[in-house]
Amino acid sequence: MPISSSDPRLVVNTLDVLLKQCYSSPACRRHAPRRHYATGTSTSHINHEATDIAVLGGGITGLASAYFLSRNLPHAKITLFEASSRLGGWLHSRTVDVGTGNVVFEQGPRNLRPTNPNGFVTLDLVRDIGLEDRVLMTSKNSVAAQNRFVYYPDRLIRMPGPGMPLLSNITNLLSEPIFKGAVSGAFFEYMKWRPKRPDDLKDESIGSFISRRFGSALANNVVSAVIHGIYAGDIYKLSARTILPGAWQSESERGSVLEGQLYAATTGRRPVATDDVEIIKDFNSQLAMSDTLEAVKKSSVFTFKGVIGELSDRLERKLLGSRNVQIHEKTQVNRVRLQPDEKGLRVRITIEDVTTKETRDSDFTHTISTISGSTFARMVRSDEKGVFPKHPVSLAKALSVTVMVVNLFYSNPAILPVHGFGYLLPRTIPFEQNPERALGVVFDSDASIGQDEVPGTKVTVMFGGHWWDGWNTYPDEDEGAAMAKSILNRHLGISEEPRAIRVSLQQNCIPQYPVGHERNMQKGHDQLERFQGRLRVAGNSYTGVGLNDCVRAAKDVVKGLVDGTGKTGLESFVGGKKYSWVTAEDLNEKR
Ligand SMILES: C=Cc1c2[nH]c(c1C)Cc1[nH]c(c(CCC(=O)O)c1C)Cc1[nH]c(c(C)c1CCC(=O)O)Cc1[nH]c(c(C)c1C=C)C2
Numbered sequence: 008m009p010i011s012s013s014d015p016r017l018v019v020n021t022l023d024v025l026l027k028q029c030y031s032s033p034a035c036r037r038h039a040p041r042r043h044y045a046t047g048t049s050t051s052h053i054n055h056e057a058t059d060i061a062v063l064g065g066g067i068t069g070l071a072s073a074y075f076l077s078r079n080l081p082h083a084k085i086t087l088f089e090a091s092s093r094l095g096g097w098l099h100s101r102t103v104d105v106g107t108g109n110v111v112f113e114q115g116p117r118n119l120r121p122t123n124p125n126g127f128v129t130l131d132l133v134r135d136i137g138l139e140d141r142v143l144m145t146s147k148n149s150v151a152a153q154n155r156f157v158y159y160p161d162r163l164i165r166m167p168g169p170g171m172p173l174l175s176n177i178t179n180l181l182s183e184p185i186f187k188g189a190v191s192g193a194f195f196e197y198m199k200w201r202p203k204r205p206d207d208l209k210d211e212s213i214g215s216f217i218s219r220r221f222g223s224a225l226a227n228n229v230v231s232a233v234i235h236g237i238y239a240g241d242i243y244k245l246s247a248r249t250i251l252p253g254a255w256q257s258e259s260e261r262g263s264v265l266e267g268q269l270y271a272a273t274t275g276r277r278p279v280a281t282d283d284v285e286i287i288k289d290f291n292s293q294l295a296m297s298d299t300l301e302a303v304k305k306s307s308v309f310t311f312k313g314v315i316g317e318l319s320d321r322l323e324r325k326l327l328g329s330r331n332v333q334i335h336e337k338t339q340v341n342r343v344r345l346q347p348d349e350k351g352l353r354v355r356i357t358i359e360d361v362t363t364k365e366t367r368d369s370d371f372t373h374t375i376s377t378i379s380g381s382t383f384a385r386m387v388r389s390d391e392k393g394v395f396p397k398h399p400v401s402l403a404k405a406l407s408v409t410v411m412v413v414n415l416f417y418s419n420p421a422i423l424p425v426h427g428f429g430y431l432l433p434r435t436i437p438f439e440q441n442p443e444r445a446l447g448v449v450f451d452s453d454a455s456i457g458q459d460e461v462p463g464t465k466v467t468v469m470f471g472g473h474w475w476d477g478w479n480t481y482p483d484e485d486e487g488a489a490m491a492k493s494i495l496n497r498h499l500g501i502s503e504e505p506r507a508i509r510v511s512l513q514q515n516c517i518p519q520y521p522v523g524h525e526r527n528m529q530k531g532h533d534q535l536e537r538f539q540g541r542l543r544v545a546g547n548s549y550t551g552v553g554l555n556d557c558v559r560a561a562k563d564v565v566k567g568l569v570d571g572t573g574k575t576g577l578e579s580f581v582g583g584k585k586y587s588w589v590t591a592e593d594l595n596e597k598r
Contacts, residue, residue, distance in 0.1 A: 054571055057373050058083050061356055063340050064377035065089030066096020067554055068546040070322040071132065071561035072375050077329045078135075079569045085332045086371070088358060090339040094323050097516055098554075100314035105416055105506045108460030111314050112414035113467070114511045116554050117455060118145070118308035118315070124283040125555035127290035128562050130300055136321045139299045141313070143457050144306035151454040152307035154427025157232045158498060159185040161440070163430050166229075185228045185433075192222035197265040204258055209248070210522045216247035216255070220264055232431035235446040238552065239408050239472025240519050242434070249524045252584060253278065278586040284594065291595035310455050318554075337361040343374060344388040345538050354541050373541050375564055375576070379518065380405035380531070380548035387542070401531035405548045407515040410446070411470040411482065413491035415505040422464040422501055426453050429466070430498075443490040444474035448498070463506065468494055472517070484510040518548045525580055532577035540574040543567065550579060 060083055062073045073087045097115035120126050133139060145151055153170035156163040164185050167176040180186045195201055201220050204211075211219075213234060217226035231242045238245060248255045256278065257267025271277040279287065294301045303309055311317035326332045335358070342357035353370040360366075376383040384403035429449035432441060451465040459465065468491040475481065482490060487510035495501040528549060535542060545564035547557055560576070567573020587593075 053080070054569055056351070057568055059370070059372045060085050060568075061354065061369070061371040061374040062087040062377065063343075063356075063374065063383070064096070064546070065091075065094040065334070065336065066377060066546070066557070067098060067319055067322075068377035068557040068561050069096075069375075070094060070319055070326065071558050072377055072545060072565055073326050073332055073334075074132075074136070074322050075562055075565035076375075076568075077326065077332050079565060081331060083331060085329075086369075087326070087332065087334045088338045088340050088356075089334070089336045090361060092337050094334070094336070095316050095319035097513065098316045098319045099511070100316045101414075101509060102314070103416070103507045103509065105418070105461060105463070107418075110416050110459040110461065110463070110465060110507065112416075112465075112507075112509050113315055113451070114412050114414065114509070115513065115516065116315060117449070117451070117467075118310050119554055120308055121303045121306055123555070124280075124286045124290075125551065125553070125559035127286055127304075129555045129558045130303060131290065131293070132558055132562075133318070134297060134300060136325055138311065138317060138321050139297065141311045141317055142299060142303055142309050143312045143455065144303055144309045145455060147305065147307045149307065149453075149456075150426045151428045151450070154425065156425065156427055156430035157185060157229060158430050158432050158436065159183075159228055159232075160436070163425055163498070165425075165427070186225075187228075188222040188224035189229075192220075192225050193265060195222075196220050197263055197269075199262050199266075203262065210246050210525065211248075212243045212522050213245050213247045213250055214242035216251065217242070220254075220258065227435045228433050231435070232433035232447075235433070235472060236431045238519060239410050239446050239469070239517050241473035241476075244473070244519065244521050246520050246522045246524045248522075249520045256584065256586065274588075275590050276588040279589050279594070281585045281587045284587055284589060287594045287596075291597070294597075308454075310458070312457065314458065340378075340386060341366065342388050343376070343383075343386045343542065345541055346370065352539060352541055373568060374543070375568070376542070376544045377546040377561070379407065379515070379546070380544065383544065399531050399534040399544075401527045401534055402544065402548070404527060406519040406521060407548075408472045408517050408519060409475055409478075409481065409512065409514045410472055410516055411487050411490075412511050412513055413468045413470070413487050414451075414507075414509045415466050415468070415491060415495070416507040417464040417501070417503055418461075418506045419503060420452070420462045420464055422499075422503060423450060423453075423466075424499055426450065428454055443470055443494055444472075445470050445490075445494050446472050446474075448494065466495065473519075481512055487512075517552055520552075528577050528580040532575045532580055535575035535577065538575075540568070540571075543574070543576040545576045549577060 057080060060076055062069050062085065065087055069087055073085050076083065076085045099114040101112045101114065102109050103112055119129055121130055133142065155166045157166060164183050165171065165179065167179060180189060213230060214226050217230050226242060234240055234242050234245065254264045257264045261267045294304065326334060337360065339359045339361050340356055341359050344355050346353045346355040353372065354374040356369050356371065356374065357366055358369060380402035384399050387398050427450060429447060431447040432445055446469045449467040451467055452463065470490060488508050535544065543564050545560040550556055550560045564576040567576065567578065
């Protein structure tokens with residue numbers, strides 16, 4: 008049945024759309040040069056100058072970049088440098104003995120989404136490295152996929168969505184203070200009675216965009232909570248253009264976000280970044296060859312049977328088994344510069360052995376940096392003759408937030424008052440009610456079932472993010488543990504002592520894309536272009552903060568290097584996004 012503009016389902020649809028928008032990473036709809044995603048690359052286009060390549064950083068982007076390079080350039084030498092003593096970056100899992108068996112505590116990302124084009128690139132990698140049989144899926148019908156809560160003003164409110172009966176959705180929308188203004192907000196938005204975006208406005212904060220289109224209550228109470236769960240960031244600082252590209256585009260094209268969504272729903276056509284079309288088509292054609300991939304694609308999220316870090320562990324193992332790859336851990340890169348010599352251009356890297364403090368220079372034909380934009384930009388120096396004097400200063404502006412992650416395990420399997428993915432706290436919860444500055448709580452024992460050896464309840468409490476911007480010191484482990492217990496007691500009535508608790512401070516773990524991010528990255532691209540394709544970047548500082556975004560960035564930067572379609576890794580920011588309105592058939596999607 009078609010949805011009319013006065014139908015409350017429009018509001019349910021609005022919230023669902025906004026939630027999905029936030030969950031799909033920015034890179035997934037970004038315009039990038041057309042690429043073909045087969046694992047290998049046609050040899051006629053291979054960059055024969057790329058014989059000795061350095062990869063900076065051993066997180067997921069660095070590992071995936073090295074892996075794609077080793078597959079596509081089997082004759083090149085690939086050297087990966089990592090400053091710490093472990094690979095995997097923010098993928099950090101701890102297996103903890105709780106007396107009766109082991110449980111897994113994830114201290115960073117814990118799940119992957121199999122849905123958008125970047126998710127397909129990850130799934131393709133998972134298949135390629137032989138991890139298919141290790142995949143652990145959470146079904147779309149699971150309690151975790153169906154139940155998402157926001158804490159407001161003093162209780163857990165289930166978010167509307169297709170999994171909830173329509174009547175409950177409507178009752179909730181009309182009665183709960185969290186949705187105050189949502190119905191009229193959606194109606195006004197659809198009717199285009201909201202202030203129009205000025206023609207010269209190139210970007211604005213998510214908070215300002217949502218407030219302008221739907222009203223500030225929706226922005227502050229709902230969207231701020233969702234953004235806490237992804238970016239741990241401030242909706243009044245993060246870029247709407249980067250993080251909500253579909254909504255931003257809909258407003259420009261149709262004057263209304265909801266009209267664009269309604270058009271998609273009623274015509275069966277949806278906007279897909281033109282360059283993602285091939286990825287989706289390729290992936291959908293491959294699905295017939297793998298029952299597992301087909302099942303994963305239909306799931307809500309997935310991880311691996313042991314820990315999420317199986318992805319980085321397997322990549323590491325693959326790299327260690329490659330003849331053309333060397334990995335140097337505990338090796339810090341201090342300086343990077345372009346150096347012309349008799350053989351042409353070289354990237355000269357000064358590295359320091361973290362243990363002995365000895366430094367030395369090494370030359371490479373090309374370098375891919377996957378470390379944070381600000382750290383990288385500070386390393387890049389002028390060459391001795393000053394031919395390449397410009398640092399990629401725009402990249403130095405990269406911001407990030409710190410999150411404290413507290414994992415708790417209780418032997419009692421029936422301790423939670425409700426079940427689901429967990430809950431998020433919006434910015435509107437006053438500090439008196441949230442003195443700990445909690446961002447959200449994940450119900451791990453509902454969200455990823457099958458990793459632990461013993462029954463019980465496992466939750467993760469997260470603190471900080473943008474609330475801790477500018478702080479120089481953070482709570483210590485004892486304080487973090489006490490803060491988590493106090494939150495769980497106040498919000499969920501849990502007064503039992505946990506059987507195990509681990510506190511970790513993830514400093515600067517989530518990059519933030521502030522208003523103007525696209526323009527800044529475009530400038531960064533222009534600055535990097537001066538390095539003539541020898542110096543490229545990829546990673547969560549630029550094109551998306553999720554694991555899928557990192558794998559996609561690795562694939563893209565390597566593709567650009569191998570077949571000459573890119574020079575910097577930031578091509579997707581050049582020239583604006585282009586969308587195609589496509590049907591399921593256009594994408595080889597099975598109904
Ligand atoms: C260390 C904390 C992190 C917070 N956000 C991220 C990390 C690593 C990154 C992130 N989280 C999510 C996404 C969305 C897209 C995706 O790739 O899945 C990204 C990039 C969504 C998300 N947030 C939380 C979970 C369990 C998930 C994924 C699964 C799902 O939607 O079912 C929980 C959560 N993450 C953070 C907080 C504060 C939080 C609180 C409940 C920050």
